[in-house]
Amino acid sequence: MAKGKQDEAWEFFGELLKERREAAGLSQSELGRRVFVSGGYIGLFEQGIRKPQLDVAERLDEVLQTGGIFERTWRKLIDKSPYASYFQATADLEDIATKICEFESTAIPGLLQTPAYAEAVIHASNPLATDEYVADTVKGRIRRSAILKDATRPMYWVILHETALRIPVGGPAVMAEQLDHLVAQARARVVLIQVLPYAAGAYPQMGKPLKLMEFADAPPTAYTEAVYSGNLLDDPAVVKRAQGTYDLLRAAALSPEASLALVESAAEDYRRCARTT
Numbered sequence: 001m002a003k004g005k006q007d008e009a010w011e012f013f014g015e016l017l018k019e020r021r022e023a024a025g026l027s028q029s030e031l032g033r034r035v036f037v038s039g040g041y042i043g044l045f046e047q048g049i050r051k052p053q054l055d056v057a058e059r060l061d062e063v064l065q066t067g068g069i070f071e072r073t074w075r076k077l078i079d080k081s082p083y084a085s086y087f088q089a090t091a092d093l094e095d096i097a098t099k100i101c102e103f104e105s106t107a108i109p110g111l112l113q114t115p116a117y118a119e120a121v122i123h124a125s126n127p128l129a130t131d132e133y134v135a136d137t138v139k140g141r142i143r144r145s146a147i148l149k150d151a152t153r154p155m156y157w158v159i160l161h162e163t164a165l166r167i168p169v170g171g172p173a174v175m176a177e178q179l180d181h182l183v184a185q186a187r188a189r190v191v192l193i194q195v196l197p198y199a200a201g202a203y204p205q206m207g208k209p210l211k212l213m214e215f216a217d218a219p220p221t222a223y224t225e226a227v228y229s230g231n232l233l234d235d236p237a238v239v240k241r242a243q244g245t246y247d248l249l250r251a252a253a254l255s256p257e258a259s260l261a262l263v264e265s266a267a268e269d270y271r272r273c274a275r276t277t
Contacts, residue, residue: 009077010048010051010077010092011047011048012048013045013048013051013070013073013074013077014045014046014047014048015046016069016070016073017042017045017046017060017070018046020060020064020066021042021046021064024063024064024065027039028040028042028043028046029042031060031063031064034059034063035056035059035060035063036056036059037052037056040218040219041234044218049096049218050089050092050093050218051077051088051089051092052070052074052089053089053232054071054074054075054085057070057071057073057074058070058071083140084228084230086225086228086229086230087225087230089232090211090213090221090223090230090232091144093213093215093221093232094111094144094147094154094213095147096215096216096218097154097213097214097215098154098155098214098215098216099154099155099156099157099212099213099214100154100155100156100157100211100212100213100214101157101158101159101211101212101213101246102156102157102158102159102209102210102211102212103158103159103160103161103205103209103210103211103246103249104158104159104160104161104164104209105161105163105164105205105206105207105208105209106161106163106164106167106207107121107164107167107169108160108164108169108178108182109158109160109209110141110144110145111144111145111147111148111156112145112158112181112182112185112191113141113142113145113178114174114177114178114181115138115142116170116174116177116178117169117170117174117175117177117178118137118138118141118142119134119138119170120169120170120171120174121169122134122137122138122141124169148185148190148191153190154213155192156190156191156192157191157192157194158191158192158193158194159193159194159195159196159246159249159250159253160193160194160195160196160259161195161196161203162195162196162197162198162262163198165179165195165262165263165266166266168270171274171277172270172271172273172274172277173270173274175266175267175270176267176268176270176271176274179263179264179266179267179270180267182263183260183263183264183267186256186260186263187260192256193256193259193260193263194250194253194254194255194256194259195253195254195258195259195262195263196249196252196253196254197253197254197262200252200253203248203249203252204245204248204249205245205249208224208225208226209224209225210222210223210224210242210245210246210249211223211224212239212242212243212246219234219236219239220234220239220243221233221234221239222234222238222239222242222243224242
């Protein structure tokens with residue numbers, strides 16, 4: 001994947017971190033211990049592979065006595081990002097993940113959204129937003145899905161609660177197109193889709209999204225989201241528990257074949273509705 005200005009800027013962040021760390025006479029492990037991350041993460045920050053969260057940038061400033069340079073640089077880079085600040089690090093990690101497992105209870109995941117569906121979701125959250133803002137946000141969201149077209153695309157596994165198929169986001173025509181897109185991506189073996197049906201009853205992680213990511217040379221992570229906030233988790237015990245939750249969701253979901261049949265049926269229902277309205 002081609003390197004953009006944003007990637008180069010984070011590489012500069014990493015080079016600056018390495019320079020200040022070495023000037024302070026600290027190893028990666030020693031610095032990591034003082035800012036409460038592993039030495040391996042410091043190495044990934046310095047290479048520009050991973051981006052620290054704001055609290056880590058602030059602790060780097062404190063430990064290395066930089067006068068706030070890492071916090072200011074972090075905020076400047078995040079302000080230029082098309083993503084919400086709490087999601088930026090997760091979006092960056094999607095680019096290097098070898099495997100992504102995702103659960104959504106009420107919406108189609110961003111990586112699989114069509115432009116019309118994404119626009120309807122953004123309008124619902126920002127009813128007074130300008131056309132320019134909506135267009136830029138949609139563009140950023142669709143750009144993320146480029147990782148699924150890459151030759152080194154991750155293994156992608158999605159579990160959707162049936163609710164996500166039944167909420168008519170954008171109206172029947174938009175939903176028919178969106179569900180057709182899901183089926184096409186699954187048929188092309190870009191994504192493995194399972195649906196957790198209403199009949200499954202209570203389920204783990206009720207009402208909350210969950211994203212698990214694995215990497216070639218770094219520990220796995222888990223990401224969960226709440227209202228205008230997100231948690232990117234890398235504590236091994238927490239990630240292991242999140243993986244167990246995903247296993248329970250997968251066990252309760254329909255098979256991939258039955259899931260696609262349900263998605264196709266829902267798409268046809270929306271098509272019929274669109275023709276009569």
